[in-house]
Amino acid sequence: MGAFWRAVGRTLFWSYERGSWPYDVMVLAILAFVLLTPRSWFHDRPKPGAVAGSSVALLSQDSAGQTRTYRLDARALPPDKRAANPSPELERETHDILSRAVPELQGRTFEVLRISTVQDSSGSVLYYDVTIYP
Secondary structure, three states, X not given: OHHHHHHHHHHHOOOOOOOOHHHHHHHHHHHHHHHHOOHHHOOOXXXXXXXXXXXXXXXXXXXXXXXXXXXXXXXXXXXXXXXXXOOHHHHHHHHHHHHHHOHHHOOOOOEEEEEEEEEOOOOOEEEEEEEEEO
């Protein structure tokens, strides 16, 4: 019984010499686990639009339904993509987030017409008001 516990201890503390058969068995077991484990066992995949979906709200829609304005929380964008002034890169990022987060825009083409920033007193961007033309 002592040999069993010694083997368990050596396995837990990875104390086998490289090239020995127990070492090779442990490496094969790790590789088998990594390569053969089904993805469904792990639930760490982000849901599409999960972050952006909670941070997008319809502000207004004109009476003819030609344009809509959405308020997009600035935290939905990566910190390096947030900008106080509209740019083509900011337009692309907001377009991508809206197309993932707003169900009626998924799979449809639309154009970002205007991006207005809402800032706090220190100048940090809080929200983007994005006007689109569907």
